[in-house]
Amino acid sequence: MKKNNKDHVIDIRSWLFKFQTRWYVFAACVLVFLAIAYVFVQKTQRVYSFKSTLLLGDQQTGSKKAQELLAILDSQNKGIKVEDEIGIIQSAEMIRQALKNLDYTVSYYKVTDHWLNSITDLVVEEQYQDAPYEVDLDTSAYQLVDIPIVVEVLPDNKFEITAEAKDVAQYDFSNHTVVDFIPKVDIKQVLEFDQPYKDKYMSFKLSRIIYMDPQPGEKYYFVINSMDKLVGQQQKNLKIRPIERESRVLELTSEGSIPEKEIRFLNALMQEYVFRDLEDKNITGRKTLDFIDSQLAVLTDSLRRSKQAVSSFRSTNRLANINVQSNQNYEKLTRLESDRAKLVTDKIYFQNILEQVQNGDGITESVSPASASLQNPNLNNLFADLSELYKQKAGYRVNSTEDNPLLKVLEGKINNTRSAIIANLKNMVRSADVSINDVNQRITGIESTLAALPENERKLMDLQSEAEFVDKKYSFLLEKRAEAAIALATNATDKKIVDKASLAGNGPVNVKPKLIYMLALLMGLAIPAVVIALMDNVDNTIQGKNDLSAITRIPFLGVIAHGTVDDKLAVKNNPRSAIAESFRSMRVNLQYLLAGDNLKVIGVTSSVSGEGKTFCSVNLASELALSGKKVVLIESDMRKPTFEKYFNTKNDSGLSSYLTNGLPLEGVIQQTEVENLDIIPCGLIPDNAIHLLELPRMQELIDSLKDMYDYVVIDTPPIGFVSEFFILMRHLDTSLYVVKHKYTNKDMLDQVNELYAAKKLKNIYMVINDLDYNKTYEYGYKRKGHYYYA
Structure with a gap:
């Protein structure tokens, strides 16, 4: 049963201790990242903004x-x-x-x-x-x-x-x-x-x-x-x-x-944009002048021939002034002729535009040059809309393909606008035809009136009327050409370069050495810190007393310091060592807990093999013996005996021999080099150890030993592998559960927690074995104890 009644808080000092013990990892990462940053700063070309x-x-x-x-x-x-x-x-x-x-x-x-x-x-x-x-x-x-x-x-x-x-x-x-x-x-x-x-x-x-x-x-x-x-x-x-x-x-x-x-490119781009805009406007003006010039070329010959015809007719027929009535009729006729000429010119003009639109000539992304002189607001609006659609199409083409749906929609709008322009132009041509027919009818009426005039005078007036009409039309086009030439000569773009390209900022935008080195330093510190934190969270082993208190309610007895492989019997061979001091401290705590209750039998167990259960039982028993108490140590782990690593024992007789062969107690107890400490090794390995421990003779053994010794220490098998501990549990007055620092998995304590919660285990205490004071924040202060240890 895990203990979850404490709020999860971050122990800053504990983390700083963990980082401090791995300072070399931080130093290596910082050096690596600073080296990478240096190479990056040196090899990367500086990029500037303009x-x-x-x-x-x-x-x-x-x-x-x-x-x-x-x-x-x-x-x-x-x-x-x-x-x-x-x-x-x-x-x-x-x-x-x-x-x-x-x-x-x-x-x-x-x-x-x-x-x-x-x-x-x-x-x-x-x-x-x-x-x-x-x-x-x-x-x-x-x-x-x-x-x-x-x-x-x-x-x-x-x-x-x-x-x-x-x-x-x-x-x-x-x-x-x-x-x-x-x-x-x-x-x-x-x-x-x-x-x-x-x-x-x-x-x-x-x-x-x-x-x-x-x-x-x-x-x-x-x-x-x-x-x-x-x-x-x-x-x-x-x-x-x-x-x-x-x-x-x-x-x-x-x-x-x-x-x-980059400065040259930005300036060249702006200049090209301004130039292209002005060039488009100049093209519009030049096309207008070309159209007017083509009409003037035709009218120049007509004007010359009409004036020559009037002069020749007057000279040949010796004609003088025409009477007032004739002048009035001819004036009307002249006005009508002029109106008809203008209507014919407009019709030709409209047909010319219509031909350009139908053939696609002159329809560009700007307004068609021919459309500019139309006096029809609706048609001018259509041409302006067409220009706007072409600009939108140019904008979309920058980042789009021809299959873009928006481009297809714009293409459809462009086609519809062109169709509307063509329809309007055809209507204007038909309207001009109607007006011309009306003027022709009125001219016919006046000509009928003039038919009564003398033939020569009538012919003269005809020639004069034609000459005046051509002259007015020629003058009109000359005036418009002058205006168009003035506009073209003074043409200017509405686009203007306000500020030429220049450097923006005081330095490169991609390489800032101080910032890069600072980031490298932070990454060199942050990455190992994150890795250490992840490894610490992934590590499910016992790290110290705080870990134990978080996952079990079993009382804590003490810790055994980390030692070397040679310290098998540390309390005797190296009494001034940190390990010996740890067992002394544990012995004092244990004697305090067992005082006054006649509690003599101590069992030592663990979750799995390798956690130091036998090491703890041997040295605890030795420490009790060295303190003046008479102690016997029993090796009850008959599946994997290890006492021969600690004592010079004979395994031909032991616990198994006592339980099966009926050997007397004196025949299985062996003395050790530790004063006041006797041991009972496991003896020959039996076929079924658990059955032997269940025999009544085991109870007799414990009772006899309790009378002979001050303490009976039993090295029991691991609780996680076999069931012997649960058989021996009834003989024990107190139990020590050994976990190994950075070795025992936290999940292995689930079984003993369940037994403790069900109150099937009494007087059980937790012991942390092989704890390195240099690698734990909880007992970091004990690192200074080396002055007291040999």
């Missing part, structure tokens, strides 16, 4: 005056979505274009002169614009990419290159594609600087940098980077976020080991 800011603007283009004049370019300003712009900036295509403007194709590294590199190449630093050599790639040839090519400088302007790798990509830099995979690459060759190297895998040349001349024995390596690898690295390191919610100012951050490289 940041810049970018203003998105509000989508206004050109100067304010141009915005007022150029109604042809007006569109609904529906604003921009910050998330879409972030997606565009982080897109692979945008980063690819920025990297093409930078020379990051080859990365250079140097194996530094550090003692760790004598083991292997651990400490390596990247070089940028300070490498003592330069790799000149032959971009017309295929190259092996993304593997280190080691360069070892030799005397006489020579170097040795080596490269070993498997499944290496062969890259075509003309179109930035992988053309093949080489299963195994093994290159080793000695060359001179400026001597081209070319084989079936790659082609390049190494040139010395005069002011950074590499010295013989120095070791370097370089890596030819594929564009996909560079883009992937920059996408991974690039982070973009608004500086505040709903803000149009974006903060771009990146990380890298070479400050200049």
